[in-house]
Structure formats: structure tokens, C-alpha cells
Amino acid sequence: MSPGMGSATVDALVVVGVALAVAAGLRSTWSP
């Protein structure tokens, strides 16, 4: 693993997680 791989790894999961978080948060507007 190259030195930059660790941060890239975190970045990929964070990007996916943030995208999910936005969708989940906005969609939850329609819940009680």
C-alpha cells in the first residue's frame, strides 16, 4: 500500500457516507 492509499481509502468511504447522509437526512424530512 502506498503512503497515500490510507487517506484515499478514508476519502472513498467518507464520500459514499456523506452522499448517503445527505439522502437519508433529507428523505427523513418526511418522517415524524
Added chain:
Amino acid sequence: MLGSITPLGERGRGSRWWVTVTAYVLGSALAGVAVGSGLGSLGSSFASRTPVTARLVVVALAVIAGLLVDVGSFGLRLPTVRRQVDEGWRAGYRGWVWGFGYGVQLGAGVVTVVTTSTVYVTWLAAALSGSAVAGALIGTTFGFARAIPVLSVAGVRRPDQLLHVDGVLIRWAAPARRATYGVGAVVACLALLGAARW
């Protein structure tokens, strides 16, 4: 929920809307930070021993499985608590108190009714992110995204405006649901593509 925190309602309760809303958004964001960072910490040990490809694939499969549940495939239903925020708080506490309390509960995502599997998968992604900081970033995003729509009712000062908001929410419910499915599908594809790159 949006119809619960309006300038109209807060004026009737003798509270200032912006104070209640600020507390609500703050509570939601703090809950998101707490849950996200906590899950990031809990999952850091597992994440450090698991290749990123595997974690991205897990998230992608979870998104797909969640979408199948969301659309009712195979008769499946999304597991959720049936609890809702206590409506009585609005009459019994100051605006900033119940606003903060509502924010904390809703920002946690899973202590009141969960309407979409993406909430669960978001927290899964936080756990698999590998660190408290990464988890907190995901959680903060969720907390803000959960609470910020309340600003859309900032102009509600008359009952007819509140009815209009309710109508808009009802009209947008189905498109919002479909948009969530679309985002989920895109995220699953991106996660799989990301996994393939490594």
C-alpha cells in the same frame, strides 16, 4: 415535523422561532456527530483489518439490500422503532429546550420512526469509515441534512401558509422517495466502482 416548528406556532407559544430552530439544528448536528464518531470509533478496529475494497462492497450491497426492502421486495418491511418525538414537550418546555430535544432525537436517526434504509446504511458507512473523525463528518452531514429543511417554513406566519406547506410536503413525498432510491443506486454504483479501482 416541518409543520411543528414554524414562526406561526412559536408565536402562539410565546417563543422565538429562530431560537427554537437554532437549538433544533444544533441538537440534530450534535447527535449526528456523537453517533457518527461513536460508530467510527467502534468500527476502527474492524476497518483497520479489512481492505477498503471489502468495506466499499459491503456498503454497496447494504445500499442495494436496503433499496429492495424500501420498495417492499419479497414482502420485506424496514425494521424500525415505532416511537415518535413527544408532542407534549412543545407545550411543557421552552422553545429552545424542546427544539434541542427534538433535534437530538431526530439527528440520531434511529430513535424515532425510520422511513428509509439509507439511514441505517449511513451509520454502517460511518462505522466502516475507520475513524471517529470520518464518522463524525458523515454524522454531522446527516444531522444537518435532517434538520436544515426546517428553514423552509421560515415564512409560515398564517394558518393558510401552514396548509400550503403541508400540501407541498404531501406532493413531494413520492418524488423524494424516488430520489432517495436514485441516490442510493448511484452511491452503490460509485462504491462498487471505487472498490474495483483498488
